[in-house]
Amino acid sequence: MSVEVFYDDDADLGLIQAKKVAVIGYGSQGHAHALSLRDSGVDVVIGLPEGSKSRPKAEEQGLRVVTPAQAAAEADVIMVLAPDTAQRGIYAESIAPNLAPGKAIFFGHGFNIRYGLIKPPAEVDVAMVAPKGPGHLVRRQYSDGKGVPCLVAVEQDASGNALALALAYAKGIGGTRAGAIKTTFTEETETDLFGEQAVLCGGASALVQTGFEVLTEAGYAPEVAYFECLHELKLIVDLMYEGGIAKMRYSISDTAEYGDLSRGSRIIDSRVKDEMRKILGEIQSGEFAREWVAEDEAGRPNFTKWQAEGAAHPIEETGKKLRGMMSWVDRPITETA
Numbered sequence: 001m002s003v004e005v006f007y008d009d010d011a012d013l014g015l016i017q018a019k020k021v022a023v024i025g026y027g028s029q030g031h032a033h034a035l036s037l038r039d040s041g042v043d044v045v046i047g048l049p050e051g052s053k054s055r056p057k058a059e060e061q062g063l064r065v066v067t068p069a070q071a072a073a074e075a076d077v078i079m080v081l082a083p084d085t086a087q088r089g090i091y092a093e094s095i096a097p098n099l100a101p102g103k104a105i106f107f108g109h110g111f112n113i114r115y116g117l118i119k120p121p122a123e124v125d126v127a128m129v130a131p132k133g134p135g136h137l138v139r140r141q142y143s144d145g146k147g148v149p150c151l152v153a154v155e156q157d158a159s160g161n162a163l164a165l166a167l168a169y170a171k172g173i174g175g176t177r178a179g180a181i182k183t184t185f186t187e188e189t190e191t192d193l194f195g196e197q198a199v200l201c202g203g204a205s206a207l208v209q210t211g212f213e214v215l216t217e218a219g220y221a222p223e224v225a226y227f228e229c230l231h232e233l234k235l236i237v238d239l240m241y242e243g244g245i246a247k248m249r250y251s252i253s254d255t256a257e258y259g260d261l262s263r264g265s266r267i268i269d270s271r272v273k274d275e276m277r278k279i280l281g282e283i284q285s286g287e288f289a290r291e292w293v294a295e296d297e298a299g300r301p302n303f304t305k306w307q308a309e310g311a312a313h314p315i316e317e318t319g320k321k322l323r324g325m326m327s328w329v330d331r332p333i334t335e336t337a
C-alpha cells in the first residue's frame with residue numbers, strides 16, 4: 001500500500017493533552033470531537049454564537065461554552081467544525097483576530113482551504129483530522145472502545161510539529177484505533193465531495209428512490225418495494241463492508257449473483273460513468289464550490305426546494321410506517337452520549 005497509515009502507537013496523546021482545544025460548532029462532528037477529546041483528558045472549550053441552539057446541549061453534556069471569538073482567543077488549537085459555508089465568516093470575524101504564532105487551526109474537511117476561502121497566516125499550523133464517517137458514529141465508536149478511520153493532512157507546518165499534533169488529536173477522538181491515513185487537503189476535499197455526490201449520498205439516494213418508483217408505478221406494494229430497494233441495501237452493504245463485493249456475492253444466491261453480473265452494468269453504464277467524470281471535473285475546477293457558496297449566499301432556494309421534495313417522496317412515508325414495526329431498529333445512530 002502506498003499510503004502512510006498511523007495507529008495508536010504512532011501518536012502521542014500527551015501532545016494534545018498539553019494544549020487547550022477550541023471546538024467551533026457542536027453539531028454532528030463537533031459534539032463527537034469535543035466529548036471524545038474531553039474523555040481522552042484534553043482541555044476543551046466550545047465556541048458557539050450566543051443564540052445557537054447547540055448551546056444547551058453542549059452545556060448539558062458538561063462542556064464550557066463561550067463565543068467563537070473567546071474560544072479562539074483562549075485556545076492553542078482551534079478545530080473548525082461549523083458548516084462549511086459558515087466557516088469563512090467565522091474565520092474572518094472570530095478566529096483570524098485571535099491567531100498568534102504557535103497556534104494551530106484544524107479542520108474536519110478541507111473545503112475552505114482547498115478553494116482559498118480561508119487563508120491563514122504563515123505563522124500558524126494548518127492541519128486536518130477528517131473522520132471517514134458521520135459524527136454520531138465517530139462518537140459511538142469511541143464510546144465503544146473503537147474508532148472511525150480518519151484522514152490527516154498538513155497544509156502549513158509552522159511549528160515543525162503539525163503532523164504529530166494532528167495525530168495526537170486523531171488519537172483523542174479514537175481515529176488512530178482504526179487507522180489515520182496521511183493525505184493532502186486537495187485529495188481529501190476532492191474525493192470527499194465526489195464520494196458524497198456521485199456514490200454515497202447523491203448516487204445511492206437516487207438509485208433507491210428510482211428503484212422504489214419503478215416497482216410502485218408497476219403496481220407492487222410500497223412496503224415490499226421499500227424492503228427490496230432500501231431496507232435490504234444495509235444488509236448488502238454490511239457484507240461489502242466486511243469482505244468487499246466478493247463477500248457479498250459469496251453470500252447471495254446464484255440467481256441474485258447472475259442478475260448482478262449480467263444487469264448491474266446496464267444500470268451503471270458508460271453514460272453514468274461519463275456523468276461521474278463530469279461531476280469530478282466540476283469539483284476539481286472549483287465550479288461546484290462556487291455554485292454552493294452562491295446558493296448559500298442567496299438563502300439556499302434550490303437546497304430548500306430539493307430538501308422538501310425529498311422529504312415528500314412516498315418512500316419516506318412507507319419507511320416511517322415500516323420502521324415503527326421493526327423492533328430491531330432500536331438504537332438510532334444519531335443517539336450518542
Ligand SMILES: NC(=O)C1=CN([C@@H]2O[C@H](COP(=O)(O)OP(=O)(O)OC[C@H]3O[C@@H](n4cnc5c(N)ncnc54)[C@H](OP(=O)(O)O)[C@@H]3O)[C@@H](O)[C@H]2O)C=CC1
Pocket residue numbers: 024025026027028029030047048049051052053054055068080081082083084086090108109130131132133134135136
Ligand atoms: N456531518 C459529518 O459527519 C461530517 C462532517 N464533516 C465536516 O465537519 C464540519 C462540520 O460539519 P457538521 O458536523 O456536519 O455540521 P453540523 O451542521 O452538524 O453542525 C454545525 C454546528 O456549527 C454551529 N454553527 C453554526 N453557525 C456557527 C457559527 N457562526 N459559529 C459557530 N458555530 C456555528 C451549529 O450551531 P446551531 O446548532 O446553532 O446551528 C452546529 O452546532 C464540516 O466541515 C463538514 O464538512 C466531515 C466529515 C463528516
Ligand SMILES: CC[C@](O)(C(C)=O)C(=O)O
Pocket residue numbers: 131132133134135192195196200201
Ligand atoms: C458522506 C457524507 C460526508 O462526507 C461524511 C459523513 O463523511 C459529510 O460531509 O457529511
Ligand SMILES: [Mg+2]
Pocket residue numbers: 132133192196
Ligand atoms: Mg465524508
Ligand SMILES: [Mg+2]
Pocket residue numbers: 109192193196
Ligand atoms: Mg463530506
